[in-house]
Amino acid sequence: MKMSNKIKNIIFDLGAVVIDIDLDITYNAFSDLLEISTNEVRNLLYKNDIWNKHETGELSDDMLRNFIKSQTHKSISDFQIDHAFNALLIDIPKARIDRIVELSKKYKIFVLSNTNGIHANCFNNLLYSKTGYANLTTIFDQVYYSHLIGLRKPNLEIYHHVLSNSKINANETLFLDDNLDNILAAKSIGIHAIQVVYPLTILDYLKEY
Numbered sequence: 468m469k470m471s472n473k474i475k476n477i478i479f480d481l482g483a484v485v486i487d488i489d490l491d492i493t494y495n496a497f498s499d500l501l502e503i504s505t506n507e508v509r510n511l512l513y514k515n516d517i518w519n520k521h522e523t524g525e526l527s528d529d530m531l532r533n534f535i536k537s538q539t540h541k542s543i544s545d546f547q548i549d550h551a552f553n554a555l556l557i558d559i560p561k562a563r564i565d566r567i568v569e570l571s572k573k574y575k576i577f578v579l580s581n582t583n584g585i586h587a588n589c590f591n592n593l594l595y596s597k598t599g600y601a602n603l604t605t606i607f608d609q610v611y612y613s614h615l616i617g618l619r620k621p622n623l624e625i626y627h628h629v630l631s632n633s634k635i636n637a638n639e640t641l642f643l644d645d646n647l648d649n650i651l652a653a654k655s656i657g658i659h660a661i662q663v664v665y666p667l668t669i670l671d672y673l674k675e676y
Contacts, residue, residue: 476640477570481580483645484663486590487557496551501539521583524614528584553589564598566670568606578603578610579629581619587612609633621652643669
């Protein structure tokens with residue numbers, strides 16, 4: 468029996484799965500804004516654990532903005548910070564959304580994303596401009612964002628939360644993500660999982676579904 472015959476639910480990551488992203492664009496944008504090197508930008512976000520804290524809700528959007536402002540002598544606005552932070556969100560190809568909508572007629576479909584409030588506002592606006600859908604909740608049965616749950620992938624608790632809250636079974640669920648650690652974590656609790664590896668997209672991986 469093909470695995471697709473056993474699957475009743477499909478969970479999608481967002482970045483590099485549904486949404487085209489490029490982190491380097493955001494690093495470069497903050498480099499220009501703060502007048503520091505891209506390596507210093509990376510250190511600022513990762514050595515201080517800023518990115519992780521923001522994506523688990525420990526750091527609010529305003530707290531992130533205030534932290535960024537504290538790192539420069541320049542006067543910079545919330546808009547400039549959000550613009551730089553959202554620069555990594557490149558596109559939401561309509562063909563992917565069309566395929567997901569088609570799949571929703573046969574499967575329950577969900578989003579599970581490590582994200583934050585600033586990005587969520589931006590990608591929903593991008594979704595509307597590219598496809599006409601107001602936000603992801605109009606397409607998916609449920610969306611799960613790390614900053615609202617207080618957990619990030621690959622923490623196993625976040626997968627258990629999705630399964631329990633959605634009342635779905637791991638062995639009937641397929642998960643697509645670009646990050647190998649996230650894939651291995653999902654598989655460890657019995658979820659079927661596929662790593663989306665560029666240049667392939669979900670259009671390639673989901674042909675049999």
